[in-house]
Amino acid sequence: xxxxxxxxxxxxxxxxxxxxxxxxxxxxxxxxxxxxxxxxxxxxxxxxxxxxxxxxxxxxxxxxxxxxxxxxxxxxxxxxxxxxxxxxxxxxxxxxxxxxxxxxxxxxxxxxxxxxxxxxxxxxxxxxxxxxxxxxxxxxxxxxxxxxxxxxxxxxxxxxxxxxxxxxxxxxxxxxxxxxxxxxxxxxxxxxxxxxxxxxxxxxxxxxxxxxxxxxxxxxxxxxxxxxxxxxxxxxxxxxxxxxxxxxxxxxxxxxxxxxxxxxxxxxxxxxxxxxxxxxxxxxxxxxxxxxxxxxxxxxxxxxxxxxxxxxxxxxxxxxxxxxxxxxxxxxxxxxxxxxxxxxxxxxxxxxxxxx
Numbered sequence: 001x002x003x004x005x006x007x008x009x010x011x012x013x014x015x016x017x018x019x020x021x022x023x024x025x026x027x028x029x030x031x032x033x034x035x036x037x038x039x040x041x042x043x044x045x046x047x048x049x050x051x052x053x054x055x056x057x058x059x060x061x062x063x064x065x066x067x068x069x070x071x072x073x074x075x076x077x078x079x080x081x082x083x084x085x086x087x088x089x090x091x092x093x094x095x096x097x098x099x100x101x102x103x104x105x106x107x108x109x110x111x112x113x114x115x116x117x118x119x120x121x122x123x124x125x126x127x128x129x130x131x132x133x134x135x136x137x138x139x140x141x142x143x144x145x146x147x148x149x150x151x152x153x154x155x156x157x158x159x160x161x162x163x164x165x166x167x168x169x170x171x172x173x174x175x176x177x178x179x180x181x182x183x184x185x186x187x188x189x190x191x192x193x194x195x196x197x198x199x200x201x202x203x204x205x206x207x208x209x210x211x212x213x214x215x216x217x218x219x220x221x222x223x224x225x226x227x228x229x230x231x232x233x234x235x236x237x238x239x240x241x242x243x244x245x246x247x248x249x250x251x252x253x254x255x256x257x258x259x260x261x262x263x264x265x266x267x268x269x270x271x272x273x274x275x276x277x278x279x280x281x282x283x284x285x286x287x288x289x290x291x292x293x294x295x296x297x298x299x300x301x302x303x304x305x306x307x308x309x310x311x312x313x314x315x316x317x318x319x320x321x322x323x324x325x326x327x328x329x330x331x332x333x334x335x336x337x338x339x340x341x342x343x344x345x346x347x348x349x350x351x352x353x354x355x356x
Contacts, residue, residue, distance in 0.1 A: 051304050052105040055311055059096035062314030063089040069327045080165040081150050081262060085317075087174045088143045088269075092310040095136040099307055102133065113201065120194035124202040129192045135185040137277070137306060138225045142177040144273050145229040146170075147266045152236045155263065156243055184225050222284065226277045233270045265320040269313050276309035 066089040069076070076082045100106050103113075114120045126132070153161045192202055280302040317324040 048300055048304070049106050052099055052307065055304065055308050056096040056100035056106065059092050059311035060100075062311055063092040063096070065328055065331055066314050066317065066324075067093070068331050069324065072331070073327070078167075080167065080170045081147060081266065083167060083170045084143055084147050084150065084174070088140055088147075088313065091136050091140045091143065092313065095133065095140070095307065095310045098133045098136070099310075102127065102130070104128075104130065105307075120201060124192050124194045125189050128202050129188045131185050131188040134188075134225075135181045137309075138181040138184055139177050140310070141226050141229045141273060141277065142181060143174070144266075144270055145233055146173045146177065148233045148236050148270050151263050151266050152240050155240050181225075184221055187221075222281070226281055230274045230278060233274065237267060237270065261321045261323070265317060265324075268316045268320050272312045272316060273309055276305050276312070280306045 067086065070082065070086050077086065114123045150165050153164055157164075195201060283299060283302045314328075318328050319325070
C-alpha cells in the first residue's frame with residue numbers, strides 16, 4: 001500500500017497533488033511514493049489550465065457540430081462509417097466535458113473537495129482516479145481502429161464488406177470498444193481509496209506491488225490501451241496501399257476507393273490519432289524506465305497533445321471531405337439568421353426585388 005498525503009487544510013496542496021495523482025494513474029510503480037516540494041514544482045499551472053480549457057471548448061463546439069450533421073440528416077447513418085464517426089464525436093464531447101470539469105486539468109482549487117467518507121470514497125474512485133477520462137481516450141482509439149478496418153474491407157474485401165460492416169455489427173463493435181476500454185482502465189477504480197486520517201484525502205494501494213505479475217499486467221495494459229491500436233492502424237493502411245498499387249488484379253473500384261475522399265478523411269484522422277497519442281506513450285515508457293520525470297514540462301505537453309486529439313477530427317472532416325464541409329456550413333448558416341438572410345439575397349436586376 002502506498003500513501004500519498006494530501007493536507008485537507010491546504011487547497012494549494014490539493015492542487016499540487018492533482019498532478020502527482022494524474023501521473024501515477026497512468027504509470028504504476030512499485031517504489032514508495034512520497035510527497036515533497038520537488039514533486040510539485042511542475043504541477044497544474046494557470047497556463048496549463050488555459051490550454052486544457054481551450055482544448056475542451058474547441059472539442060465541444062466542433063464535435064457538437066459533427067453530431068448535428070447526423071441529427072439533421074439521419075439518412076447518413078445508413079453508412080457504417082458514419083455510425084462510427086458519430087460514436088467518435090460523442091466520445092470526444094464527453095472527453096472534453098470531463099476535461100473542463102476535472103480538478104486535475106482545469107478546475108484546480110475551484111473544485112469542491114469532499115470531506116465526508118461517503119462522498120470522499122466516490123470522489124477518490126470516480127473522479128480522482130481519472131479512470132473515465134482515460135477510458136474515453138482508449139475508446140476513441142479503438143473506434144478509429146474500426147474505421148480503418150472498415151476502409152480496409154471496403155478497398156480490399158468489397159465482397160465481404162456488407163456482411164462484416166452491417167449496421168448491427170457496427171453497433172456491436174462500438175459496444176465492444178466501450179467494454180474493452182473499461183476493462184483496460186477500470187482496475188484503477190480499485191487501486192485508490194478514501195482516507196479518513198487528518199492529513200490525507202485519497203491514497204493509492206497498488207495490488208501485488210513489485211510482483212512479476214503486476215509488472216506484466218502493467219506492460220499489457222499500456223500496450224493494449226493505445227500502442228496496439230496505433231500499430232494495427234499503421235499496418236492496415238500500409239497493406240491497403242501496397243496491395244492496391246502493386247496488385248495486377250486490383251479492380252478500378254478498389255483503386256478509386258483508396259483514393260476516395262472517405263478513405264483520405266479516415267486516414268487523416270488515423271494519422272492525427274497516432275501523432276497525438278504516441279508521444280505520451282513513449283514518455284510513459286521512459287518514465288517507467290527512470291529516463292524521464294513525471295510532471296515535467298514535456299510530460300504536460302504530451303498529455304495536452306493526447307487530449308488535443310479530441311478536437312482535431314471536425315477540422316479533418318471539414319478540410320478533407322467536401323460533403324462534411326458543406327453540411328458544417330449549412331449548420332453555421334442556420335445558427336446565424338443575418339448571414340442566412342444575406343446568402344438568400346438575389347440580384348435585383350434579375351428578380352426585381354430583394355427578399356425581406
